[in-house]
Amino acid sequence: xxxxxxxxxxxxxxxxxxxxxxxxxxxxxxxxxxxxxxxxxxxxxxxxxxxxxxxxxxxxxxxxxxxxxxxxxxxxxxxxxxxxxxxxxxxxxxxxxxxxxxxxxxxxxxxxxxxxxxxxxxxxxxxxxxxxxxxxxxxxxxxxxxxxxxxxxxxxxxxxxxxxxxxxxxxxxxxxxxxxxxxxxxxxxxxxxxxxxxxxxxxxxx
Numbered sequence: 001x002x003x004x005x006x007x008x009x010x011x012x013x014x015x016x017x018x019x020x021x022x023x024x025x026x027x028x029x030x031x032x033x034x035x036x037x038x039x040x041x042x043x044x045x046x047x048x049x050x051x052x053x054x055x056x057x058x059x060x061x062x063x064x065x066x067x068x069x070x071x072x073x074x075x076x077x078x079x080x081x082x083x084x085x086x087x088x089x090x091x092x093x094x095x096x097x098x099x100x101x102x103x104x105x106x107x108x109x110x111x112x113x114x115x116x117x118x119x120x121x122x123x124x125x126x127x128x129x130x131x132x133x134x135x136x137x138x139x140x141x142x143x144x145x146x147x148x149x150x151x152x153x154x155x156x157x158x159x160x161x162x163x164x165x166x167x168x169x170x171x172x173x174x175x176x177x178x179x180x181x182x183x184x185x186x187x188x189x190x191x192x193x194x195x196x197x198x199x200x201x202x203x204x205x206x
Contacts, residue, residue: 004024007068008113019178021177021178022179027154030090035167043108044104044108065109066110067112069113069114071090072095075168095116113133116136119181153171156168
């Protein structure tokens with residue numbers, strides 16, 4: 001298992017290949033549908049004007065995401081009533097929902113690692129080559145185990161999106177994942193889809 005410290009350099013990303021096991025240590029954020037749409041609409045495509053704390057949150061996120069990681073996760077969080085937040089469960093959510101947004105978000109913020117489950121599509125794979133970056137498959141069904149790698153919840157932004165959709169800024173140690181899309185065009189997900197189609201065509205032809 002390759003130990004990686006956030007932020008990640010281009011050289012480290014280029015060394016990673018599909019199938020590599022990694023563990024991440026450092027500060028990352030969580031972000032799902034609401035976060036990605038907010039980023040795209042407000043700061044990438046600028047189809048809506050910033051309002052409220054938008055610009056302050058954007059400025060706080062930029063240094064974290066420059067060379068950093070975004071985790072597709074809707075955590076279960078304790079301490080909501082006191083503000084002493086801690087993650088009870090932090091399993092990955094399905095990543096393909098972010099396919100319309102992910103490449104543009106990666107390029108805008110220079111994000112090096114996208115973490116989730118199930119893989120992503122061709123636009124994100126192309127961004128992995130260009131940025132460069134990787135897609136990391138977190139262990140589905142291991143929400144409590146992953147939560148143990150979260151050393152501290154540093155802060156939360158956009159809690160008005162709801163707890164699962166908010167931007168949680170977390171300090172992690174030895175967060176486990178596997179590279180399933182790399183910066184060289186490799187994708188386990190494309191391979192599985194191709195093999196599945198070949199098997200289906202074979203069955204239909206028999």
